[in-house]
Amino acid sequence: MVISDIGASGGTLSATVAWEENDRPKQVIWFRSSAATPALSAEAYLVGCAMPAMRDKEKRVRVEGAVGPELLESVAEAIAWIMAAFSYNEPPPVLECSRKNQAPRSAEGRVHAGMLSCGVDSLALIRLNHARYAETHPHRIRAGIAVGGFDCVTPVQFEELLERARAIGQSAGIEVLDIDTNLMEVAKWPNPERPFPRFSARQYEACILAACGHALSDHVSGISIGSSGVKPSVTLRRIHGTHPLLDPLYGSASMRVFHEHATVMRLDKIRAILDWDAAMQNLMVCNQWDRKELHCGRCGKCVRAVMEFMTLGKLDASPFRGRAVSAQDILAVGVNQRNAASAWEDLIAPMMALGRADLAQAIQKIIADYRRSQRIEAWKERAKNADARYLGGMAVKANRFARRMASPS
Amino acid sequence: MVISGIGVSGTRLCATVAWEENDRPKQTLWFESNLAQVAHSPEAFLVGCAAPAMRDREKRVRVEDEVDPELLESVADALAYINGGYAYGYDAPALEASRLRQRPPRPAGRHAGMLSCGVDSLSMLRLNHARYAETHPRRISIGITVNGFDCVTPEHFETLWPRAVDVGQASGIEVLDLSTNISTVAQWPHPTRPFGIYSPREYEACILAAAAHSLSARISCISIGSTGVGAGNLLRRLHGSHPALDPLYGCSWMQVIHANATMFRLDKIRAILDWDAAMRNLMVCSKWHRTGLNCGLCGKCVRTTAEFIALGKLEESPFRGRRLTPAEILAVPAVTPSGAMAWKEVIHPLEAAGRSDLARAVKALLARERRGERIATLKERAKQADERYLGGISVRANRFARRILLPRRAES
Numbered sequence: 168m169v170i171s172d173i174g175a176s177g178g179t180l181s182a183t184v185a186w187e188e189n190d191r192p193k194q195v196i197w198f199r200s201s202a203a204t205p206a207l208s209a210e211a212y213l214v215g216c217a218m219p220a221m222r223d224k225e226k227r228v229r230v231e232g233a234v235g236p237e238l239l240e241s242v243a244e245a246i247a248w249i250m251a252a253f254s255y256n257e258p259p260p261v262l263e264c265s266r267k268n269q270a271p272r273s274a275e276g277r278v279h280a281g282m283l284s285c286g287v288d289s290l291a292l293i294r295l296n297h298a299r300y301a302e303t304h305p306h307r308i309r310a311g312i313a314v315g316g317f318d319c320v321t322p323v324q325f326e327e328l329l330e331r332a333r334a335i336g337q338s339a340g341i342e343v344l345d346i347d348t349n350l351m352e353v354a355k356w357p358n359p360e361r362p363f364p365r366f367s368a369r370q371y372e373a374c375i376l377a378a379c380g381h382a383l384s385d386h387v388s389g390i391s392i393g394s395s396g397v398k399p400s401v402t403l404r405r406i407h408g409t410h411p412l413l414d415p416l417y418g419s420a421s422m423r424v425f426h427e428h429a430t431v432m433r434l435d436k437i438r439a440i441l442d443w444d445a446a447m448q449n450l451m452v453c454n455q456w457d458r459k460e461l462h463c464g465r466c467g468k469c470v471r472a473v474m475e476f477m478t479l480g481k482l483d484a485s486p487f488r489g490r491a492v493s494a495q496d497i498l499a500v501g502v503n504q505r506n507a508a509s510a511w512e513d514l515i516a517p518m519m520a521l522g523r524a525d526l527a528q529a530i531q532k533i534i535a536d537y538r539r540s541q542r543i544e545a546w547k548e549r550a551k552n553a554d555a556r557y558l559g560g561m562a563v564k565a566n567r568f569a570r571r572m573a574s575p576s
Numbered sequence: 577m578v579i580s581g582i583g584v585s586g587t588r589l590c591a592t593v594a595w596e597e598n599d600r601p602k603q604t605l606w607f608e609s610n611l612a613q614v615a616h617s618p619e620a621f622l623v624g625c626a627a628p629a630m631r632d633r634e635k636r637v638r639v640e641d642e643v644d645p646e647l648l649e650s651v652a653d654a655l656a657y658i659n660g661g662y663a664y665g666y667d668a669p670a671l672e673a674s675r676l677r678q679r680p681p682r683p684a685g686r687h688a689g690m691l692s693c694g695v696d697s698l699s700m701l702r703l704n705h706a707r708y709a710e711t712h713p714r715r716i717s718i719g720i721t722v723n724g725f726d727c728v729t730p731e732h733f734e735t736l737w738p739r740a741v742d743v744g745q746a747s748g749i750e751v752l753d754l755s756t757n758i759s760t761v762a763q764w765p766h767p768t769r770p771f772g773i774y775s776p777r778e779y780e781a782c783i784l785a786a787a788a789h790s791l792s793a794r795i796s797c798i799s800i801g802s803t804g805v806g807a808g809n810l811l812r813r814l815h816g817s818h819p820a821l822d823p824l825y826g827c828s829w830m831q832v833i834h835a836n837a838t839m840f841r842l843d844k845i846r847a848i849l850d851w852d853a854a855m856r857n858l859m860v861c862s863k864w865h866r867t868g869l870n871c872g873l874c875g876k877c878v879r880t881t882a883e884f885i886a887l888g889k890l891e892e893s894p895f896r897g898r899r900l901t902p903a904e905i906l907a908v909p910a911v912t913p914s915g916a917m918a919w920k921e922v923i924h925p926l927e928a929a930g931r932s933d934l935a936r937a938v939k940a941l942l943a944r945e946r947r948g949e950r951i952a953t954l955k956e957r958a959k960q961a962d963e964r965y966l967g968g969i970s971v972r973a974n975r976f977a978r979r980i981l982l983p984r985r986a987e988s
């Protein structure tokens with residue numbers, strides 16, 4: 168992959184991405200902001216494109232621009248973590264640049280920013296940050312960055328986010344910076360027409376946010392990403408697209424990246440914003456890309472949020488006022504991730520305490536189903552390994568053949 | 577735990593530590609340097625004492641001075657990880673300070689590397705200088721040698737110091753000494769043991785980061801060389817110095833970097849092979865009761881000898897003239913998971929170097945370790961099943977039988 172023609176004009180930063188090992192057309196990738204002029208940042212492209220390049224087996228990522236040597240080193244490390252965690256076996260791409268930035272800029276004249284999606288994590292990030300850091304501290308969040316083209320895919324969704332982010336910004340006394348990008352296009356293969364591309368959040372999430380931070384690095388010296396609030400033991404065992412181990416690696420000496428509140432649980436985060444009216448009025452929990460209203464009310468995140476507000480006795484003060492959850496809703500949602508299982512698990516005891524044993528039992532059931540499916544997956548994996556080791560993969564081939572014969576198509 | 581009386585007098589930064597939940601005498605902890613002015617750093621004591629306080633169930637760690645809020649937050653994160661990683665099963669202490677440092681000092685601007693003269697620290701220095709120009713703030717321009725950690729006795733430090741100075745001269749960096757008794761805070765229940773039971777599995781980087789905080793008048797960033805066991809192994813296990821933990825012991829004006837985390841040990845040795853000063857001064861052995869530079873007998877010395885043989889550079893190494901036999905490899909006692917990873921990595925290079933006998937011995941050693949691990953896992957599962965279905969009766973019966981039978985066997 169070669170990233171060239173990096174240039175900034177007006178409110179747009181753009182570059183051309185050419186694939187070398189994949190038969191794909193060249194892509195023009197851009198970042199746009201109306202609130203701040205994007206910086207001429209080659210680093211934004213390295214951070215945003217390295218993971219898709221690795222996934223799609225490119226042999227190198229060459230950036231025709233100036234990149235800090237510390238970023239070349241740390242992104243290579245992030246790739247190594249992702250490869251180990253998700254069992255990629257191909258050699259990683261070599262990261263190259265045409266010039267090394269051996270004199271990074273100081274933080275003076277720039278501000279520390281928080282990523283502002285108006286979800287629980289980002290609102291708690293601002294609230295807890297302002298409670299801890301005085302105006303004089305450089306780590307106090309002074310700007311919120313709202314990203315279009317990531318959680319918010321359609322222009323309507325981005326407009327809605329910006330409106331809410333501005334209300335939050337006004338209330339918290341921070342500036343709100345908008346940034347729209349088509350960076351996710353770079354990972355849209357093999358479904359280039361799909362509105363929400365196959366840029367698995369499990370592996371790449373923070374790259375996009377950090378790339379936006381780099382694109383705004385004339386204005387911001389560092390960004391904080393709110394953690395998703397799962398148990399520390401789970402966090403360290405499982406790498407996720409945004410993770411305390413990974414996120415700082417996407418930062419450079421000129422623009423640092425922080426993964427914040429990694430050990431604060433979600434219920435505690437909600438508790439932190441309960442008495443903040445602006446947060447309650449502008450909270451956006453649901454991130455279904457095809458949603459028609461603010462909260463779809465049916466997805467796992469929405470159902471869980473209703474129960475979290477019930478637990479804290481603040482359902483009527485929340486954006487979910489008037490909503491109720493039944494055991495059927497929970498069973499319909501299910502669990503498909505370890506992080507989500509951990510978050511659901513935290514709700515069992517509070518539901519019992521509220522006298523909602525039906526909901527607690529439904530949660531136990533979906534967690535048990537998830538664990539069973541995980542065990543089955545593990546056994547399948549072991550059987551496949553044994554087959555590969557002792558039978559040369561014959562059983563897997565026979566199984567595939569039998570399925571092909573049995574399937575009418 | 578209350579940490580008070582923090583102050584600098586002469587070349588020494590001191591504080592008094594009082595335990596609240598443990599019946600222990602007050603301790604005076606100090607950091608001292610002959611070559612650099614130590615800073616008035618309450619942060620050094622918070623970083624150095626928080627983990628032992630958690631291990632010994634203190635309910636809070638209160639620092640009677642000004643502490644950066646960023647550090648209070650990140651050390652709490654580190655404690656949560658250690659607590660989860662080692663299944664402590666009780667709450668971590670609350671971290672408090674009498675005042676918050678809301679106006680952090682301007683960073684001193686220089687980047688230091690921890691310099692123990694081992695493979696990790698020497699390769700870190702070498703790779704850093706290859707990557708960063710003089711103008712880059714990440715370039716290491718200071719090496720810090722810590723007395724009171726790997727080097728327990730004055731003799732140990734006297735061995736390390738001239739070697740560190742020689743390495744410093746060869747690489748054009750300043751070398752600073754830092755002595756501390758911070759590890760005595762965790763010396764319980766053996767207060768007189770020379771090497772405190774400050775398990776490196778859980779606390780290693782705290783001591784190094786605390787040492788760096790005490791030198792914050794001179795430096796604004798330190799790098800700690802990773803142990804080179806590969807990404808997969810680091811993801812499976814937390815360790816006292818770990819890429820997820822080390823940065824949490826730093827703050828905006830004293831960053832802590834865990835360097836070269838995903839690099840393997842053999843690649844690190846390769847990086848310093850052609851550096852004469854490193855080969856002259858390499859110190860591999862970290863046995864606290866060693867008498868010579870490298871004892872040559874411990875697991876680490878034997879493994880390093882095998883690594884130099886695998887790379888065809890034994891004669892240029894500190895182990896020149898040594899003849900390694902399969903029996904010596906098989907005699908290596910318990911191998912840690914990270915040690916096992918390093919041993920595994922050396923098998924193919926040994927075969928390629930025509931030493932299949934040693935490669936076979938390494939395979940046998942690893943097979944023995946795996947067997948041991950499997951037995952331990954089975955025992956653990958049996959215990960859990962006994963606890964769950966029999967209320968622990970089998971474990972109690974086993975203990976009873978041992979108490980009755982073992983003394984008789986010993987007598988006979």
